[in-house]
Amino acid sequence: MVRGATQGAAWRLPRRRLAERLAEAGVKDARVLEAMASVPRHELVPEALRSRAYQDAALPIGDGQTISAPSRVAIMSEALELEGSETVLEVGTGSGYQAAILSRLASRVISIERLPGLAARARRALDRLGISNVVVHFGDGTAGRPADAPFDAIAVTAGGPAVPQPLLDQLAPGGRLVGPFGERGRQDLLRYRRAASGAITVEDLGPCRFVDLIGEHGFSA
Numbered sequence: 314m315v316r317g318a319t320q321g322a323a324w325r326l327p328r329r330r331l332a333e334r335l336a337e338a339g340v341k342d343a344r345v346l347e348a349m350a351s352v353p354r355h356e357l358v359p360e361a362l363r364s365r366a367y368q369d370a371a372l373p374i375g376d377g378q379t380i381s382a383p384s385r386v387a388i389m390s391e392a393l394e395l396e397g398s399e400t401v402l403e404v405g406t407g408s409g410y411q412a413a414i415l416s417r418l419a420s421r422v423i424s425i426e427r428l429p430g431l432a433a434r435a436r437r438a439l440d441r442l443g444i445s446n447v448v449v450h451f452g453d454g455t456a457g458r459p460a461d462a463p464f465d466a467i468a469v470t471a472g473g474p475a476v477p478q479p480l481l482d483q484l485a486p487g488g489r490l491v492g493p494f495g496e497r498g499r500q501d502l503l504r505y506r507r508a509a510s511g512a513i514t515v516e517d518l519g520p521c522r523f524v525d526l527i528g529e530h531g532f533s534a
């Protein structure tokens with residue numbers, strides 16, 4: 314779903330190397346590694362930072378926000394356990410990079426960004442890349458998208474005090490929600506699962522640090 318012409322040949326090798334480093338670091342899902350090796354991250358970072366696009370680092374994207382480090386995107390994507398047919402909700406579009414990765418792993422991606430400038434920029438970038446199965450909405454993602462629910466998987470890409478209840482409510486039976494929750498600037502990456510019975514379980518995937526999830530069911534601005 315990524316248009317070939319926009320993938321400059323010069324970036325192919327660094328991107329492939331990035332995927333190899335992620336595999337060495339423990340990412341196992343072959344579809345995730347293939348997505349990391351094919352989505353042109355350099356198209357989604359500010360032009361002045363393109364030379365750093367395939368380093369494993371978060372980079373500033375304006376409005377005080379960041380594009381997450383590739384390893385973080387890979388780990389979260391892998392934790393969602395996608396097989397290809399799912400509808401996924403992403404909270405925190407940012408640059409659109411994680412949405413672009415998810416577009417290759419699932420059937421449909423609905424992404425919400427609370428900052429209108431970032432939402433518009435990500436929408437343009439994803440269009441430019443020819444990615445047609447991602448819809449970007451502007452708004453408070455802590456409320457989810459009742460109109461598009463239930464979701465087979467939900468990725469929350471900003472750190473909130475606790476998992477927003479509306480997101481758990483919009484998780485389909487068998488669904489997974491992955492996101493960073495805890496104190497400001499110091500969270501744990503948590504994976505919630507809704508069993509077919511409706512029961513919710515949670516696993517701790519380790520410590521992490523994300524920008525704030527701001528909204529009705531997040532931190533206040």
Ligand code: SAM
Nearest residue numbers: 380405407408410411426427454471526527528
């Ligand atoms: N997934 C992004 C990417 O690949 O570039 C990384 C996003 S950045 C770490 C987190 C994003 O979440 C920021 O763009 C921020 O504005 C957004 N955000 C924070 N609170 C939000 C909310 N309540 N609803 C939607 N987006 C939110």
